[in-house]
Amino acid sequence: MPASLNFGGQSVEPWEGETVLDALLRVGIDAPFSCKSGSCHTCLMQCTEGPVPAAAQHGLSDHLVRMHYLLPCQCHAQGPMHLRAPQPDDLLTACMLCEAAGHDDGVVRLIFEPQPALRYRRGQTLRVVTASGVEPEIVITSDPAVDMVMTGELRLRPGTSLPEGFGPDAEFGWMFEVRGPFDGVPSQGLPMTHTDLALWHELDEGRTVRAVLEDFYPKVYADERLGPFFRGVTIERAIDKQYSFLRLAMTGEKIYFGDRPRNAHHWMIITHELFDFRQSLMVQTLREHGLSEAQIQRWTRFEEYFRPDIVKSTSWPRVEGGVEIYTEGFERETLSAATLCDHCGAEVASGVEVLYHRRLGTVSCPTCAPKVAA
Ligand code: HEM
Ligand code: FES
Structure with missing residues (x-):
């Protein structure tokens, strides 16, 4: 029986001697991997149907072995296998x-x-x-x-x-x-589990909070990466909403009638790096207003609390200098010059659409990577 592999509804027949990981990659299945030698466990997957070769489980805990986990980079299929990504549980x-x-x-x-x-x-x-x-x-x-x-x-x-x-x-x-x-943490509720009434008092019953925001948002609006998110939102609205939010956060008073951060940012693709950048502007502004480092930490704790709700869990391309850098996954490319398929070695003519792995820089010809896996 051919040892067909199924992952997320896509199928591939591994070649003689080919590992499960290489077979998945050959047809454009975006399987994670790093060392390809069984040590890093990046490629870990679970087999929900089919035989799991013992050699593919070497180095895994008993618990994972019992649940049919395996390392695809060390696996030569012995029969049809249904595979899926690890379950965080x-x-x-x-x-x-x-x-x-x-x-x-x-x-x-x-x-x-x-x-x-x-x-x-x-x-x-x-x-x-x-x-x-x-x-x-x-x-x-x-x-x-x-x-x-x-x-x-x-x-x-x-x-x-x-x-x-x-x-x-x-x-x-x-x-x-x-x-x-x-990844998907439950939305953080409001009010939070902790307040900091003392900080509100230290910040002149909130007057310093408003003054900080009045200096912070012009920086945000002027920034080429943060500014575009606020198109159609007046700066007064942004300041008012943030002020009410921080007041609720620090005092616990029920005065904030806006969206929870998760809903307010649901459509925004915000990376950790962009979130950190926003926080660096905030810290700079707080220092300009004379807050001590301890007070800054107490303020930013409220913002950090919502990081999991604001930063999207999917890994997005890195943004450097406004340019998105893709380092993961595949793309389909039409060859501008003839090349050799990195899997079967066949010549692929110019003008043919191939599958290109961004990190490995390898090409799969149309025979090795039928369209389904695009
Ligand atoms: C890179 C980071 C961030 C970006 C780009 C961003 C962007 C935005 C934008 C564009 C809005 C306006 C939404 C609208 O009025 O329709 C908004 C609202 C808001 N943001 Fe952020 N934000 C960021 C980080 C944060 C952080 C750290 C917090 C604090 C936890 C926060 C709290 C809020 C709140 C409370 C609102 C008002 C929600 C409402 O309209 O009811 N944001 N944000
Ligand atoms: S890629 Fe490192 S263990 Fe498989």
Whole structure:
């Protein structure tokens, strides 16, 4: 029986000696991968139907093996397989707690070390596995590209208590287990779980808040990347909405009648990098108004709280100097000069449409990559 592979409704017959990963890539299935040698686990997938060769599970935890996970870069199919992307619920990672701080101000900030290392993005969430089954969320605050350690904020739903090991007497080395990381976090409700009435008073009963916003928004409107989002929105409206939002956030008063941040930004493609840039403009403005670094941290905490609702979870192309840089996935290209197919070696004439993998720079000819996988 031919060992056909199915992923997300697309099918491919692997060639003799070809790994499952290479077969998927050959026909344009955008499978994640990095080392292609079984060590990084980037390519991890789950097999929902069909035999899983033991060699393709080498190095996976017993838990993943039981759930038919495999490494496609190490897999030579022994029969038809139905494959799917890993389910965040299944991904359990042991973590070592290094520090838990901030119990007094309502948000427990964690430094921890996943073992083995975890692939994640800032703003994703992890769920702490507990005996009771209630799984408090950690919102990841570190950025894997720049931070040496992994950090996060533990969020408790109203009425739930801190999980064991995370209290003020938390000890270095406490081991816990997390699920995830997850992308689509539940929308953050308003008001938030913490307020900061003292900050509102320190900011002259909100007068400094308004003055800051009156200086911040002209910068946003003048910026070539942030400005276009506000087309059709008067600057007065933007300032008023943000003022009411911050007042509600800091004081807990019920005066904000706008959208929740998730809805307000639902159509906007905002990357972490753009969010960080907006925050850098905000921090600059707060400094100009004489806020101390501690006050700036207390202010921006309210904004950071909504990062997962504002930054879209799909990985968007990086934007550098206004230009979108695509480094992932495929595109169909019409050849302007003849070339050789990187899979079967056949000559492909100029004018023929091929499938091009952006990161690998490889070309699949129409025979190797039939149209379905575009
Ligand atoms: C790069 C980052 C951001 C961009 C480009 C952005 C853009 C926008 C735009 C264009 C609007 C106007 C929507 C409208 O009136 O139709 C808006 C509204 C709003 N934004 Fe942002 N925003 C960003 C970050 C933030 C952050 C960090 C917060 C704070 C948590 C925030 C809170 C709000 C609120 C409360 C509104 C008003 C919602 C309403 O109209 O009811 N935004 N934002
Ligand atoms: S790509 Fe690294 S383990 Fe498969």
